[in-house]
Amino acid sequence: MSRVKMAFLLGLIDESERKRLALVAKIRNEFAHLVQDLSFNSARVADRCRELSPPTELVPPRYVPEILELEKLHEFKTPLADRDDPRALFEEATLFLVYVLKGRLAQAKSRRPDSPPPFKNAAEPAGEYLAHAMVAKRRAIENNHPQEEIAELTDLVAKLANIVVFAAAGANKSAPTG
Incomplete structure (x- = not known):
């Protein structure tokens, strides 16, 4: 499956x-x-x-017959x-x-698509995942899913949002030397 x-x-x-x-x-x-x-x-x-x-x-x-007469x-x-x-x-x-x-x-x-472009930084894949999690949370709310599931999705959205912010701010870049 x-x-x-x-x-x-x-x-x-x-x-x-x-x-x-x-x-x-x-x-x-x-x-x-x-x-x-x-x-x-x-x-x-x-x-x-x-x-x-x-x-x-x-x-x-x-x-299928071997010979098909039109x-x-x-x-x-x-x-x-x-x-x-x-x-x-x-x-x-x-x-x-x-x-x-x-x-x-x-x-x-x-119709195989071209390979996706590589991510430029850690914020990009986290941002993609964040968008998916936000949609999943909205659907869970709209479809009256259990509160535990909505709470898990809310936590996931918050964590991913933090990752996006920190990664976009350059948390993984090395400190400037000098």
């Missing part, structure tokens, strides 16, 4: 892909860590498989998984994710 979060934060995958990958991880964990008998027809797993299922227009074809192309339909079969939905959704992730990889390779 840490790789999924990182890919999302880097803008390599979108929110729906992040959610679907998280669901795959949860389903995998159900099978890996539960001692009881479990199948795709178990209520929790089946519900997650239905939630995981991609929109039908995004389902990649499992089979005049008959409109007749070609992608066979969809049985909506009442959780295992088939899981297979369809994971195939979908493989195609999507390969597409995202191709996108990332073709």
Whole structure:
């Protein structure tokens, strides 16, 4: 899940892909860590498989005829998984994710941004982190998160603001000789 979060934060995958990958991880964990008998027809797993299922227009074809006659192309339909079969939905959704992730990889390779410029001083990375922490604090307040979380974010903002001020003032520069 840490790789999924990182890919999302880097803008390599979108929110729906992040959610679907998280669901795959949860389903995998159900099978890996539960001692009881479990199948795709178990209520929790089946519900997650239905939630995981991609929109039908995004389902990649499992089979494409070797020869496509252009005049008959409109007749070609992608066979969809049985909506009442959780295992088939899981297979369809994971195939979908493989195609999507390969597409995202191709996108990332073709539009890879230049390397970011190096930071000039310690205030710059702290300032970036400060801006992120301030937004997180605002969202936590707006979404009525627990007071402990808001207090932690308030402390973080204060600490980062101090770091920015001291670093910008040259706290890490050596004293002039003379």
